[in-house]
Amino acid sequence: MKFLRTALLLLAAAALAPAFAQGDGYPARAVTVVVPFPAGNSGDVLWRTLGESLSKEWGKPLVVDNKPGSGGALGAQLVTKAPADGYTLLHGSSGPIAIGPHLNKNVTYDPRKDFTPIMLVAGVTQAIVVRADSRFKTVQELIAHAKANPGKLNYGSAGNGSTQHLTGELFKQRANVFITHVPYRGAAPAYTDLLGGQVDFVVDSISSAVPFVQSKQMRILAVSTAKRDPVAPDAPTLAESGLPGFDVLGWMGLVGPPNMNPAVRDRINADVRKAMAQESVKQTFAKLGLQAVGGSAEDFRRYIDSEYARWGDVVKAAGIKPE
Structure with a gap:
């Protein structure tokens, strides 16, 4: 009898595995996005706007939690220690993710290892x-x-x-x-x-x-970007102005704690892309001067690696010392 019960439990688990593999059980409760900057910041506005669409899609609230401090490092550090269940995420941007670790002595995380990249959402x-x-x-x-x-x-x-x-x-x-x-x-x-x-x-x-x-x-x-910005189409690029290849974007993305379930990660990625297609979100992007980006989680991982290396080289060449 004990063997039979064990076998039935294993069969039930196997039957449920495909559903969990697709992240279908997510989210079962509220999701928090930590914005490591004060309320009213563009990242704060971005996630409150996306949160409206995501809350409707999920049937569960998306809560924006502002945790400013140390140029964004305080909130970022908190997320690295959160459970990797997809219920605590971080508004990750170029400052605390790609630049801050090279300049801030208080940063103890490695952005290439201590986060799960989900999506590069937008750039300015x-x-x-x-x-x-x-x-x-x-x-x-x-x-x-x-x-x-x-x-x-x-x-x-x-x-x-x-x-x-x-x-x-x-x-x-x-x-x-x-x-x-x-x-x-x-x-x-x-x-x-x-x-x-x-x-x-x-x-x-x-x-x-x-x-x-x-x-x-x-x-x-x-x-700074490779192409002219539609917000100011008459302004030339630095590449057009004698600095070929110059291309810089102040970016905003979504990351989670390390070792998140890939199925949950991809479910969030797909739902954020769906939210970005909403007209109200597009209007907010335009007001904030943001360019929608998107892409896969792996695309974002490669981008973080390249940005971390790029800004590390700039800091070193400029002789800027960590504070």
């Missing part, structure tokens, strides 16, 4: 922004002046270790110029000093720059 173009009355009309003019006057120009960013900062450093390396970096606590004070003439240009996300451009206070000299 970076831009070189000057005042409307700046002497520089093109990037070539800016580079020529910087070469003739090493150390005399400066640029502002949203802070040390930000995607904007590292984009500026990569620009300097590719252009072979010496320009002083001035870090700010966010983009707003950087723009204030740009308008006041304290910095010569700002490197920032194009979505933040466009309102100043529309009000005729500033101009975009160039954008």
